Amino acid sequence: xxxxxxxxxxxxxxxxxxxxxxxxxxxxxxxxxxxxxxxxxxxxxxxxxxxxxxxxxxxxxxxxxxxxxxxxxxxxxxxxxxxxxxxxxxxxxxxxxxxxxxxxxxxxxxxxxxxxxxxxxxxxxxxxxxxxxxxxxxxxxxxxxxxxxxxxxxxxxxxxxxxxxxxxxxxxxxxxxxxxxxxxxxxxxxxxxxxxxxxxxxxxxxxxxxxxxxxxxxxxxxxxxxxxxxxxxxxxxxxxxxxxxxxxxxxxxxx
Amino acid sequence: xxxxxxxxxxxxxxxxxxxxxxxxxxxxxxxxxxxxxxxxxxxxxxxxxxxxxxxxxxxxxxxxxxxxxxxxxxxxxxxxxxxxxxxxxxxxxxxxxxxxxxxxxxxxxxxxxxxxxxxxxxxxxxxxxxxxxxxxxxxxxxxxxxxxxxxxxxxxxxxxxxxxxxxxxxxxxxxxxxxxxxxxxxxxxxxxxxxxxxxxxxxxxxxxxxxxxxxxxxxxxxxxxxxxxxxxxxxxxxxxxxxxxxxxxxxxxxxxxx
Numbered sequence: 443x444x445x446x447x448x449x450x451x452x453x454x455x456x457x458x459x460x461x462x463x464x465x466x467x468x469x470x471x472x473x474x475x476x477x478x479x480x481x482x483x484x485x486x487x488x489x490x491x492x493x494x495x496x497x498x499x500x501x502x503x504x505x506x507x508x509x510x511x512x513x514x515x516x517x518x519x520x521x522x523x524x525x526x527x528x529x530x531x532x533x534x535x536x537x538x539x540x541x542x543x544x545x546x547x548x549x550x551x552x553x554x555x556x557x558x559x560x561x562x563x564x565x566x567x568x569x570x571x572x573x574x575x576x577x578x579x580x581x582x583x584x585x586x587x588x589x590x591x592x593x594x595x596x597x598x599x600x601x602x603x604x605x606x607x608x609x610x611x612x613x614x615x616x617x618x619x620x621x622x623x624x625x626x627x628x629x630x631x632x633x634x635x636x637x638x639x640x641x642x643x644x645x646x647x648x649x650x651x652x653x654x655x656x657x658x659x660x661x662x663x664x665x666x667x668x669x670x671x672x673x674x675x676x677x678x679x680x681x682x683x684x685x686x687x688x689x690x691x692x693x694x695x696x697x
Numbered sequence: 698x699x700x701x702x703x704x705x706x707x708x709x710x711x712x713x714x715x716x717x718x719x720x721x722x723x724x725x726x727x728x729x730x731x732x733x734x735x736x737x738x739x740x741x742x743x744x745x746x747x748x749x750x751x752x753x754x755x756x757x758x759x760x761x762x763x764x765x766x767x768x769x770x771x772x773x774x775x776x777x778x779x780x781x782x783x784x785x786x787x788x789x790x791x792x793x794x795x796x797x798x799x800x801x802x803x804x805x806x807x808x809x810x811x812x813x814x815x816x817x818x819x820x821x822x823x824x825x826x827x828x829x830x831x832x833x834x835x836x837x838x839x840x841x842x843x844x845x846x847x848x849x850x851x852x853x854x855x856x857x858x859x860x861x862x863x864x865x866x867x868x869x870x871x872x873x874x875x876x877x878x879x880x881x882x883x884x885x886x887x888x889x890x891x892x893x894x895x896x897x898x899x900x901x902x903x904x905x906x907x908x909x910x911x912x913x914x915x916x917x918x919x920x921x922x923x924x925x926x927x928x929x930x931x932x933x934x935x936x937x938x939x940x941x942x943x944x945x946x947x948x949x950x951x952x953x954x955x
Binding site: 691693 | 773
């Protein structure tokens with residue numbers, strides 16, 4: 443139980459540090475030590491948040507989440523399936539590896555104009571950019587997960603007459619699940635970043651575009667309200683994946 | 698049930714790096730006999746077992762199985778050296794795995810697995826994952842999985858090799874007990890002479906690499922057997938005869954790099 447106690451104490455400490463930092467910020471802004479226009483006090487941001495939420499933030503968050511989840515789904519599912527196939531078959535791995543090495547490092551957001559040419563100015567162009575961003579980390583992790591599975595488990599399933607479908611169902615998929623989920627975690631964080639970045643630079647709707655507009659009109663409380671929203675979305679996504687990891691992979695013991 | 702190996706040869710690698718694991722191995726087993734294969738490390742015992750299991754193709758020679766086998770019944774199941782339990786399944790699903798791979802309905806497979814697990818006294822561990830079990834317990838589950846699949850032939854690849862001496866004795870007794878209830882043809886690979894004598898009807902002694910059969914011995918003790926038989930003069934004589942052959946082979950195999 444000691445580990446649980448010290449874990450709780452550490453979380454209390456982290457919360458204390460956060461409160462202290464926010465308090466310092468509040469004080470510095472009110473005393474004019476930092477420019478209140480660029481750094482409005484946290485209390486002002488918190489007061490602004492529900493107002494902005496009712497006016498326009500809520501519907502824009504919905505739009506941003508639609509783009510984000512659309513991209514994660516369209517890019518993540520094929521990424522995982524391709525990744526498993528590549529990790530399972532050494533031959534496929536040899537063929538696909540140069541392509542992955544060539545395309546993976548390209549910042550996919552730069553391809554957004556090309557997607558506009560392909561899809562037109564609509565949601566699909568945005569979703570495609572997010573999807574392509576998500577695709578690679580999902581693929582690379584799933585592939586590494588499948589490759590790391592001990593050959594023994596394949597042999598066990600084959601020894602009872604299991605064919606390809608059985609190997610996928612009983613070995614490849616469960617065996618790479620921990621890596622798939624950690625890949626989804628990386629992919630989701632990158633996907634959120636790209637969604638907001640596209641909105642910020644190139645669209646008129648979504649959390650990112652609200653933040654850009656806020657900055658142009660010097661409504662910095664709105665800008666920080668946007669930052670707060672993104673942060674909350676990020677925390678929720680990461681906590682959900684952590685929860686899934688504990689639920690779906692109980693054989694992975696930690697601590 | 699019966700099967701026969703005829704002139705089985707297995708080469709690994711090509712050209713200069715080619716090694717021959719098995720060189721013209723022939724033997725047959727039938728009925729519900731318990732056959733043990735003993736030999737120095739690297740003599741191809743495991744390779745031989747995996748050829749019977751259909752996991753490895755021999756370079757030449759053939760394996761034939763009795764045609765009177767029950768249709769639809771699993772031909773072989775293999776108990777692996779390192780238990781081979783899937784880490785992502787609990788004990789119940791690991792024991793049910795063989796049946797599920799035979800396309801038995803999930804609920805039926807689990808029910809039969811649960812029954813067997815309870816029967817061998819492991820019900821406390823039904824929903825434990827392998828990493829939560831001791832090494833001995835894992836191998837008990839591995840053995841349960843192989844029996845539940847109800848194969849024509851049970852193959853055991855040094856199942857007790859990684860256990861401490863006392864746990865080994867307990868599990869050998871348990872194996873004998875379960876086998877007494879579910880009699881079937883067993884081919885068992887070991888380097889432990891006492892284990893081979895305790896468990897087997899027949900012992901096949903192999904040479905060092907490349908593996909050849911040096912001798913076959915019959916173990917005459919009545920069943921059910923108890924550990925005490927190992928103290929008898931007859932057991933001592935069998936052990937002596939096997940060791941006469943093996944000692945020279947083991948000394949030679951010490952000079953062969955892995």
